[in-house]
Amino acid sequence: MEQQKPLIWFQGVGSDPSVFLPIFPVFLINEEPMQRQFVVDLVDKFEQPDSPLEEAIKRYRQVLTRQRLHQPIFRSMVLAAYQSRCAVCSLKQASLLDAAHIIPDNEADGIASVSNGLALCKLHHAAFDNQILGITPDYVVRIREEILHEAGGSMLRFGLQNYEGQKLLTIPKSTHKRPDQQLLHRAYEKFLSAQSS
Numbered sequence: 001m002e003q004q005k006p007l008i009w010f011q012g013v014g015s016d017p018s019v020f021l022p023i024f025p026v027f028l029i030n031e032e033p034m035q036r037q038f039v040v041d042l043v044d045k046f047e048q049p050d051s052p053l054e055e056a057i058k059r060y061r062q063v064l065t066r067q068r069l070h071q072p073i074f075r076s077m078v079l080a081a082y083q084s085r086c087a088v089c090s091l092k093q094a095s096l097l098d099a100a101h102i103i104p105d106n107e108a109d110g111i112a113s114v115s116n117g118l119a120l121c122k123l124h125h126a127a128f129d130n131q132i133l134g135i136t137p138d139y140v141v142r143i144r145e146e147i148l149h150e151a152g153g154s155m156l157r158f159g160l161q162n163y164e165g166q167k168l169l170t171i172p173k174s175t176h177k178r179p180d181q182q183l184l185h186r187a188y189e190k191f192l193s194a195q196s197s
């Protein structure tokens with residue numbers, strides 16, 4: 001921290017202590033001795049024109065914004081917590097899974113914490129974001145009323161209608177990684193108000 005050297009941060013993901021996501025470069029900008037932790041900065045040094053890392057960092061910046069930098073960490077942590085399964089249907093195909101935010105990350109409380117996340121397959125992620133599928137604070141799946149009465153093919157029947165009233169099939173084993181019930185409550189309110197509109 002004193003020498004302002006760039007570091008590689010090996011961010012632990014999931015319960016397996018040997019699995020890490022490397023993030024480079026990061027800088028330590030402050031120490032919080034009471035919490036026995038350091039504040040890591042991912043971006044600020046990028047803005048120092050005389051830094052010897054300037055060129056490498058410029059290239060790095062072109063691909064990654066601050067926002068995007070958080071996404072792979074969030075995704076790895078959420079998928080690990082759900083053992084790479086969709087919370088709703090238990091689909092286990094990593095390439096078809098997303099780390100969904102319960103409260104979107106462009107909102108104030110849309111923090112990149114596992115408890116604001118849900119591992120969802122592409123279908124259930126889009127359905128959740130569009131208030132077609134809601135999740136109660138008690139982890140029960142609700143499907144929008146009009147969708148329940150719609151006639152359609154097997155994706156509609158098995159992919160959506162089938163899950164009405166079902167408990168989430170996959171939730172993290174450790175309680176602090178489970179979906180935060182207050183955040184779910186807020187997202188569920190949004191689902192309910194979309195019903196009446």
Ligand SMILES: [Zn+2]
Nearest residue numbers: 086089121124
């Ligand atoms: Zn699913």
